[in-house]
Amino acid sequence: MRIGLFDSGVGGFTVLKKVIELCPNSSFIYLADTARLPYGLKTTDEIFQIAEEISFWFSKQNIDAFLVACNTTNAIALDLLKKNLDVPVFDLIGSVASTIQESRVGVMATPSTVRTKAYTNAILEFKPRTFVIEQPCPEFVPMIEMDKINSEDLTNVAIGYLQPLLNQKIDTLILGCSHYPLITPLITKILPSSVKLVDPAEALSLKLKLFIDSKMSNFSKKKFLIDSKFYATSDHKYFSLKAKQWLNLFPEVNLVSLQKKGCVS
Ligand code: DGL
Numbered sequence: 001m002r003i004g005l006f007d008s009g010v011g012g013f014t015v016l017k018k019v020i021e022l023c024p025n026s027s028f029i030y031l032a033d034t035a036r037l038p039y040g041l042k043t044t045d046e047i048f049q050i051a052e053e054i055s056f057w058f059s060k061q062n063i064d065a066f067l068v069a070c071n072t073t074n075a076i077a078l079d080l081l082k083k084n085l086d087v088p089v090f091d092l093i094g095s096v097a098s099t100i101q102e103s104r105v106g107v108m109a110t111p112s113t114v115r116t117k118a119y120t121n122a123i124l125e126f127k128p129r130t131f132v133i134e135q136p137c138p139e140f141v142p143m144i145e146m147d148k149i150n151s152e153d154l155t156n157v158a159i160g161y162l163q164p165l166l167n168q169k170i171d172t173l174i175l176g177c178s179h180y181p182l183i184t185p186l187i188t189k190i191l192p193s194s195v196k197l198v199d200p201a202e203a204l205s206l207k208l209k210l211f212i213d214s215k216m217s218n219f220s221k222k223k224f225l226i227d228s229k230f231y232a233t234s235d236h237k238y239f240s241l242k243a244k245q246w247l248n249l250f251p252e253v254n255l256v257s258l259q260k261k262g263c264v265s
Contacts, residue, residue, distance in 0.1 A: 001212055002227075004058045004087075005067035006031040008039040009145050009239075011178035012069035013246045015092070018201040019067065022209040027227035029061050033258065035233035038141040039072040040110020040177065047112065051077035053258040055084035063087055065211065067204065071177050072110050075118035088211060092178065095207050096200035097122035102172040104131045106165035106195075109176030111136040119176055133168050137161045137177070144179045155186060162190050174198045182246065231256040 003019070003026050005012055016030060033039075036050060051073050058066060068074045068081060068091040075093060082089045100123050107119040114136040123132050139157045148154050165173065173195050175181050181199045191197065228251070232239040236253040244250045 001026045001064045001215065002029065002062065003027070003065050003067060003208070004029045004031070004061055004063035005069040006033065006054050006058070006073075007070045007178055008033050008037040008072075008141070009179070010182065010242050010246055011141070011144075011180075013243070014178050014181040014199065015067060015069035015201040015204065017247060018199070018205040019208060022205045023212050026212065029058075029063060029228070030230045031057065031256070032230075032232040032239055032253075034235055034239060037145060038110070039070060040112050040141055041138060042072070042112055044076055044112075044115075047073055047076040048080060050258075051080045052084070055081050057256070057258050059085060064215075065090065065208065067208065068092060069178050069201075071200070072112045075109075075113040075116040090204050090208050090211070092200035092204050093118050093122050093176075095203035096174065096198060098126050099203045100127060100130065100172065100174075100198070102196065103127075103129070104168065104170045105133070105172045105174060106168065106170035107132065107134040107174045107176040108137050108140075108161060108165070108180060109134060110141065111138050113176055119174065131168070133165060133170065134176070135161050135165055137180075140183070141177065141179050144182055149183060149186070154183070155190075158183070158186055159190055162187070166192070166195075170195060172196045172198055174200065176200070230254070233258060 009032050012030060065087050066085050066089045071092055074091045078091055105123060114134045119134055120132040123130050143154050230251045230253040232253050233256055236255040240251060240253040
């Protein structure tokens with residue numbers, strides 16, 4: 001089975017990693033829209049435009065399923081992606097919302113995701129009496145992409161973002177941006193051990209696995225490393241180094257333009 005997924009940059013690697021663990025016989029097409037990173041500070045209209053171009057590009061890639069490995073696009077443009085793609089679409093927010101059992105939930109996400117209240121709405125749909133508080137974290141993605149993972153600056157920024165959530169006595173923290181699991185060690189250091197940390201990619205990959213298991217006999221089994229493909233909209237050589245750093249793979253990354261006219265594949 002051939003699975004398409006995208007993110008603005010390296011964030012989708014956290015989703016890809018979980019999915020590879022559970023679905024090792026699939027092959028993947030990973031698209032990183034590095035030219036427009038970060039998504040989390042963009043307007044709703046800009047995200048709609050991006051979703052339009054990304055779904056158009058993926059509609060030509062002959063995929064069997066599609067993963068929205070970016071929470072910002074998930075929060076704003078999920079319906080548009082579903083409308084434009086004629087394969088099953090799996091998303092992070094919808095997948096994780098139904099699994100939340102706790103009563104005081106904190107969500108860290110990009111400003112554009114928080115603006116939509118998509119996490120709050122999705123959780124309340126399943127558990128209407130849950131208290132949900134969402135914290136925008138504008139500096140995380142640029143710092144993660146610039147590799148400031150172990151800096152004191154990032155630690156101070158993280159403490160600042162977590163404090164309002166801890167003041168509200170949360171019992172669960174959802175990492176509502178796919179970049180954030182890359183700094184799980186830092187977050188775990190600050191977070192009291194009583195607070196459960198949730199990566200939505202786990203719920204998404206479980207859903208995907210169920211889907212694949214139900215269909216697998218119809219698809220030939222493929223080997224991930226041989227058949228998977230990586231694309232980026234800028235700095236593709238640098239992005240290949242990132243894949244080595246975060247996935248321990250060293251793929252050839254192809255440069256792609258998402259503008260409809262010049263669509264290269
Ligand atoms: N990793 C994406 C998300 O989950 C996009 C973050 C960004 O580019 O700001 O929201």
